[in-house]
Amino acid sequence: MKKLFFIIITIFSLVLAACSTNSAGEGTGGSxxxxxxxxxxVDWGGAITEAHKKAIFEPFExxxxxxxxxxxxxxxxxxxxxxxxxxxxxxxxxxxxxxxxRGGKEGLLEQLDYEVINEEGVMExxxxxxxxxxxxxxxxxxxxxxxYSEENHPRNWQEFWDTEKFPGARTLWKYxxxxxxxxxxxxxxKPENLYPLDIDRALESLDKIKDDVSVWWTTGAQPPQLLASxxxxxxxxxxxxxxxxxxxxxxxxxxxxxxxILADSWVVPKGTSNKDLAMKFINFAVQKKQQAEFSKLIxxxxxxxxxxxxLDEKTLSELGQMGKNAENQVVVDLEWWVENFDTVNExxxxxxxx
Amino acid sequence: xxxxxxxxxxxxxxxxxxxFPKIPGLKWTLLIIPAAYVLILLGxxxxxxxxxxxxxxxxxxxxxxxxxLTEKVYIDVLLITFKIALYVTFFCLLLGYPxxxxxxxxxxxxxxxxxxxxxLVSFWISLLVRTFTWMVLLRSNGVINDLLMMVxxxxxxxxxxxxxxxxxxxMTHILLPYMILSLYSVMVGIDSRLMQAAQGLGARPWKAFIxxxxxxxxxxxxxGSLIVFVLGIGYFITPALLGGPxxxxxxxxxHDQVNIVLNWNFAAAIAIILLVFTSIFxxxxxxxxxxxxxxxxxx
Numbered sequence: 001m002k003k004l005f006f007i008i009i010t011i012f013s014l015v016l017a018a019c020s021t022n023s024a025g026e027g028t029g030g031s032x033x034x035x036x037x038x039x040x041x042v043d044w045g046g047a048i049t050e051a052h053k054k055a056i057f058e059p060f061e062x063x064x065x066x067x068x069x070x071x072x073x074x075x076x077x078x079x080x081x082x083x084x085x086x087x088x089x090x091x092x093x094x095x096x097x098x099x100x101x102r103g104g105k106e107g108l109l110e111q112l113d114y115e116v117i118n119e120e121g122v123m124e125x126x127x128x129x130x131x132x133x134x135x136x137x138x139x140x141x142x143x144x145x146x147x148y149s150e151e152n153h154p155r156n157w158q159e160f161w162d163t164e165k166f167p168g169a170r171t172l173w174k175y176x177x178x179x180x181x182x183x184x185x186x187x188x189x190k191p192e193n194l195y196p197l198d199i200d201r202a203l204e205s206l207d208k209i210k211d212d213v214s215v216w217w218t219t220g221a222q223p224p225q226l227l228a229s230x231x232x233x234x235x236x237x238x239x240x241x242x243x244x245x246x247x248x249x250x251x252x253x254x255x256x257x258x259x260x261i262l263a264d265s266w267v268v269p270k271g272t273s274n275k276d277l278a279m280k281f282i283n284f285a286v287q288k289k290q291q292a293e294f295s296k297l298i299x300x301x302x303x304x305x306x307x308x309x310x311l312d313e314k315t316l317s318e319l320g321q322m323g324k325n326a327e328n329q330v331v332v333d334l335e336w337w338v339e340n341f342d343t344v345n346e347x348x349x350x351x352x353x354x
Numbered sequence: 355x356x357x358x359x360x361x362x363x364x365x366x367x368x369x370x371x372x373x374f375p376k377i378p379g380l381k382w383t384l385l386i387i388p389a390a391y392v393l394i395l396l397g398x399x400x401x402x403x404x405x406x407x408x409x410x411x412x413x414x415x416x417x418x419x420x421x422x423l424t425e426k427v428y429i430d431v432l433l434i435t436f437k438i439a440l441y442v443t444f445f446c447l448l449l450g451y452p453x454x455x456x457x458x459x460x461x462x463x464x465x466x467x468x469x470x471x472x473x474l475v476s477f478w479i480s481l482l483v484r485t486f487t488w489m490v491l492l493r494s495n496g497v498i499n500d501l502l503m504m505v506x507x508x509x510x511x512x513x514x515x516x517x518x519x520x521x522x523x524x525m526t527h528i529l530l531p532y533m534i535l536s537l538y539s540v541m542v543g544i545d546s547r548l549m550q551a552a553q554g555l556g557a558r559p560w561k562a563f564i565x566x567x568x569x570x571x572x573x574x575x576x577x578g579s580l581i582v583f584v585l586g587i588g589y590f591i592t593p594a595l596l597g598g599p600x601x602x603x604x605x606x607x608x609h610d611q612v613n614i615v616l617n618w619n620f621a622a623a624i625a626i627i628l629l630v631f632t633s634i635f636x637x638x639x640x641x642x643x644x645x646x647x648x649x650x651x652x653x
Contacts, residue, residue: 077613102616169494174599214494215516216599230495342615350427352599353434 037066039277043094044264045072047244047298052094055293056285063284066277083108083270089273091282097263098177100131101338110268116279122286123263125331131265132286133303135294138320138329139178140259142237144168144227145251153234156258160234161164161186161205163212168233170209171226174216174349176272177337178260179206181330182236185258191330199344203351227252243318244301256320261331263303282283295319400629406622418623426609428624432631435604438521439586445526446533446582447575454488454574459543477531485592488524489515492596520596528592529585533578540574541567543624569628572646584632604628 011254036211041057043049049072057068074095082088095103102108103331105253109130126133141160143153154160158172160182180197183205214232217223224239224245235242239254246252266285268278272316284290291302292310301319308321320329337344407418422428453469460466476484491497494511502508514520544567552562590605597603604624611621 075613076616080616080618106616214513218594229493231493342617345615346425346427349602350430353427353430353602354600 037064037274037277038069039066039274039281040069040071040091041094041281042071042074042092043091044074048240048300051294051297051300054083055297056290058283059290059293060284064277064280068281079103079269080106080108086271088269088271088273091272091278093134093267093269094134094264095131095267097126097131097133097265098334098337098341100128100265100267101335103267104128104130105338108127108270110270110272110275110278112268112282113279114296116276117283117286119286121288121304123303123305125334126263126303128265131267132282134264134266135291136261136263136301136303138239138256138259138261139173139182139236140239140242140320141255141257142223142227142235142239142242142252143255144228144230144233145253147233149167150253153253153255155255157182157186158188159237161209163209163260168212169214169231170212171215171217171223171235171237172209173236174218174352176341178262178332180344180348181234181260181332183209185330191258194330194335195333197336197344199347203347204341206351212309212328215296224250224252239320241300254320257328259320259329261329261332375399383416403622403625406619407626410619413548418620419627421620422623428643429608431602431604434601435587436631438518438525438601438603439583440588441518441522442525442529442586443579444531445522449526449581450530450533450537451571451575451577454541457534457538458541470602473531475536476527481591484528485524485595488520488527488596492520492523498595515596516598518597518601520598521593521601523605524592524596525586525589529582532581532585536578536581537571537574540577541571544570573643576639576643581638583635587628587632 024225041052043052053070057070060066061068071090073092076099079090079093079095082090100109111129112132117132119132120131141154148154148166154162154166159166168315172182180199180202181194184194184197185191185204186209187201187205189201213224217224217226217235217237220238220241223232223235223243226232227235227237227242228245228250237254239256239259242252242254246254252296265340266282268275268282272278286304288302288304288307291304291307294300295302295307295311296315299318301321308316311319311321408414408416410418448522453473457469458465460469476496489496493499493515494513496515498514499508503511515525534652548566548570549562552566553559557565587603588605589603590609593603594606608621608624608628611617611624
């Protein structure tokens with residue numbers, strides 16, 4: 001019996017030892033290594049990371065003599081677990097802007113230090129106590145260019161909903177944010193009267209198109225692939241993904257009229273050991289020079305409006321930021337969504353199952 | 355009691371204890387290490403999960419569990435999950451039983467190894483790869499639709515993807531090896547002389563099969579179905595990629611609550627409810643198995 005007891009104790013201590021060395025190893029994420037300060041930055045991975053690297057991370061490393069460790073993708077579950085366990089490996093994280101408000105409320109984020117961060121030029125809606133805009137993206141009407149042409153394609157959500165004039169399978173985002181705005185615009189609601197969203201009306205509008213939506217996409221990579229393979233002819237998609245696919249030769253294009261603007265933001269997880277450097281990094285990332293460089297590399301628009309002056313016309317039109325286009329875009333009201341997401345999402349899921 | 359001519363599944367403990375007779379408590383150690391591993395790691399996290407599902411900042415509450423049980427949409431998701439898992443179990447059994455039976459009948463070792471090889475290779479290929487392959491095969495301008503249209507069976511593509519068909523096809527393919535291997539492990543232990551005896555006493559082959567072989571293979575059917583069903587209700591990637599909006603399965607719901615909505619209390623409540631239902635199913639099948647052997651259907 002003594003032996004049995006001994007064995008159990010040994011196993012327990014082994015497990016505990018494994019856990020504690022693990023956390024000790026992870027805890028050093030922000031400290032110095034070979035004398036150089038390190039900053040752990042997290043974003044969504046793929047093409048966007050490459051653009052961030054060239055436009056922001058590498059210049060920052062040079063200017064401040066530090067090393068940036070990139071981690072991807074952003075994972076809110078992991079984020080919350082880190083902060084709650086007091087084991088924060090991440091210093092700066094690129095998140096969906098609604099997370100700035102949600103995370104702030106849940107106590108997961110550090111307040112930004114606007115003594116360090118110069119927010120001049122950054123869109124007002126995206127300057128928040130707990131986060132600041134990183135880049136803009138939109139949910140825009142996209143089409144397969146084999147079936148539709150630049151002259152003949154749906155130019156607004158009403159036409160996107162018109163399955164007689166524009167036949168073909170469609171794909172919509174399986175996420176209420178953006179999708180409900182599109183449904184209401186399709187039903188004739190004026191952009192300035194969108195909020196607060198009329199959920200019943202949005203669902204009725206979605207009823208009309210449900211049979212023609214062959215896929216409800218969940219990841220940004222799906223719509224360009226579905227358009228390219230001919231599985232669908234029309235999509236409500238993230239513009240950057242479609243333009244990237246187009247550059248690689250896929251037969252698809254974006255209509256920026258009535259595009260629904262959403263944003264990513266930079267935040268700092270609560271309890272990071274590198275708060276000061278994180279603030280310096282965020283300040284660096286939102287300045288017009290870095291913002292303009294970023295938008296040259298990937299078709300996501302800058303949050304700093306001064307950066308637009310540094311971009312040529314071709315880039316601006318690829319970003320959907322040329323004249324008429326920019327005026328007809330609709331900025332998604334994230335504050336409204338934070339308050340209402342849970343209830344609306346429940347209704348949406350219920351509707352999808354019908 | 356008939357002793358099979360070839361005793362398969364020799365207990366490993368015998369040669370081991372003979373070889374190391376001097377090490378005291380070896381058997382115990384071998385048992386305790388995995389048991390402690392499971393108990394400590396799984397036990398602690400399960401307790402944490404249970405706590406999360408009934409305790410939040412405001413104290414002990416049943417609101418998360420009752421939210422799940424009172425909102426129709428969540429009950430629907432639970433039912434859809436069970437429905438799909440049942441379909442998958444049924445088709446795995448339908449496809450797996452003949453294969454497993456054939457494997458016990460084939461005398462030629464080369465053939466048997468070849469068939470095993472195919473089953474195991476499909477077992478080892480990444481789940482994601484197999485799921486994506488089905489997307490290529492099933493989509494409206496994919497291989498299967500093109501072939502059917504070329505032959506002239508259909509005039510326009512039929513919808514095989516992003517609906518229940520897609521999920522069931524994909525999951526059946528992925529879970530089939532589990533079914534075949536559990537069926538085979540039982541079938542191979544059935545003494546073939548019993549069938550000969552039945553036929554010798556005048557039974558036709560199919561009657562001998564139905565009255566002798568099939569009842570003896572029931573334990574394999576039960577264990578295989580149970581494995582496939584239980585794995586099926588927890589599936590995530592395959593339904594997410596091959597299913598449509600009407601096929602929201604419970605693991606996707608948990609994922610959304612953990613990673614998007616960040617409502618961990620509710621996610622834990624859903625997980626606990628899933629665990630309870632799974633346990634109920636396990637108990638039912640254990641009871642069936644017990645009754646079955648009590649009735650003398652087994653050996």
